[in-house]
Amino acid sequence: MSPSPLAAATHERVVIESFLGGGEHRTLADDVLDGLTRPFKELPPKHFYDEHGAQLFDQICELPEYYPTRCERAILTDRSAEIVEITGAAELVELGSGTAAKTRLLLAAMHEAGTLDRYVPIDVTESMVRSSAQTLVEAFDGLRVHGIVGDFERHLGHVPPPVDGRPRIVAFLGGTIGNFTPGSRRRFLRSLSALLGPDDFLLIGTDLVKDPAVLEAAYDDSAGVTAAFNRNVLTVLNRELDADFAVDAYEHVAFFDRDREWIEMRLRARRPQRVTVGQLGLRLTFAAGEELRTEISAKFTPERIRGDLAAAGMELCDSLTDDDGLFALNLARVRSTSS
Structure with a gap:
């Protein structure tokens, strides 16, 4: 059962609801129990983003x-x-609104067109939801914000219905859809499709297949910021679950899997490791050279995104790319049932 929302207004045009509670700690514990006891160890990338991880990712974005x-x-x-x-x-x-830095461009265009009414950010970091809401209502006259502090994989059911049936955009930016494996990706897209009425659109960012050297450099920068970001997940486990990972004993690994057309990030033990996760009573061993997968980031072709959308009952309306064709923003809507 979902926790009761904790709603509070920081401004007369702002409502914030939180659906996170003690269960979030359990989610991390469950992911550790599931992922680190497998023959090939792995963790989902959502645990990168504690406060320090979010700061490191902001630095990565400027590299x-x-x-x-x-x-x-x-x-x-x-x-x-x-x-x-x-x-x-x-x-x-x-979804995953963060500081709403890029989204502000869309909000400004909606404001300029005279259509802007409401912004619904969803993010696990309450401070970001609150601060961006306050900033945006002050920047855009008449804008209302209904913020949701929650996990977009589990709390989409709390997205409020559209206002007076007016059209809305559901935005999932940053190429985050690539963090899902193919089956999970299509299931998640079906959950997004359920948010869309006949006049609504999904706006989804996808990183495109390209020269592997370009891809690998993006995930293994020369300054070592991505390596620090990757290892920070071990710091999260040490702090939240009383683990004793020797963080510096793991090296950052990033490579492009040409068969699956995705980037993998891993942490590789430099020497044999014995690790205790105190709160779970869990003892782990890592052989020298053993790897823990921390992220996949799938890259897309037009055929792949079209196929994934179709499997979720949607159709691709338009695909907008940058001048160099490295990244795409895709507009999709629910496929019409009329013949």
């Missing part, structure tokens, strides 16, 4: 090797007015 954020921002700068004209959206729902 010269890391093009996705830069390319997606360029598309939104150039094409937000076009997106708003196509959709006529009065509302923007954003």
Whole structure:
């Protein structure tokens, strides 16, 4: 059962609901019990993003090797007015909203078009939801914000219905859809499809298949920021679950799997390790050279995104790319049942 929402207004046009509680600690514990006791150890990438992890990721986004954020921002700068004209959206729902830095370009275009009514950010970090809500209502006259502090994989059912049936955009930016394995990706897209009415649109960011050298550099930068970001997940486990990982005893590994067309990030034990996860009573061993997978990031072709959307009952309406064709923003809607 979901925890009761904790609602509070920080502004007369802001409502924040939190659906996170003690169960979130259990989620991390469950993921550790499941992922680290497998023959091939792995953890989901959502546990990267504690406060320090989020700061490191912000640094990654500014690195010269890391093009996705830069390319997606360029598309939104150039094409937000076009997106708003196509959709006529009065509302923007954003999964994994963070600081809403890129989304602000869409909100500005909606405001300029005279359609902007409500923004619904969803993020696990309550401070980010609150601060961005306050900033945005002060920036855009008349904007209302209904913030949801929660996990977009588990709390989509708490997204409020659209206002007066007016069109809305559900945005899932940053290429985050690539963190899902193919079957999970299609299941998640079906859950997004359920949020869309006949006049609504999904706006989803996808990183595109390209030269493996470009891809691998983006996930293994020369400054070592991505390596620090990757190892930070062990710090999270040490703090939250009373584990005793020797963080510096693991090296960052990133490579492009050409068969699956995805990037994998792993942590490799430099020498044999014995680890205790105190709160779970769990003892783990790592052989020298043994790897723990911490992320996959699938890269897309037009055929792949079209096929994934079709499997979720949606159709691709348009795909907008940056000038270099590195990244795409895809507009989709629920497939019409009429013949």
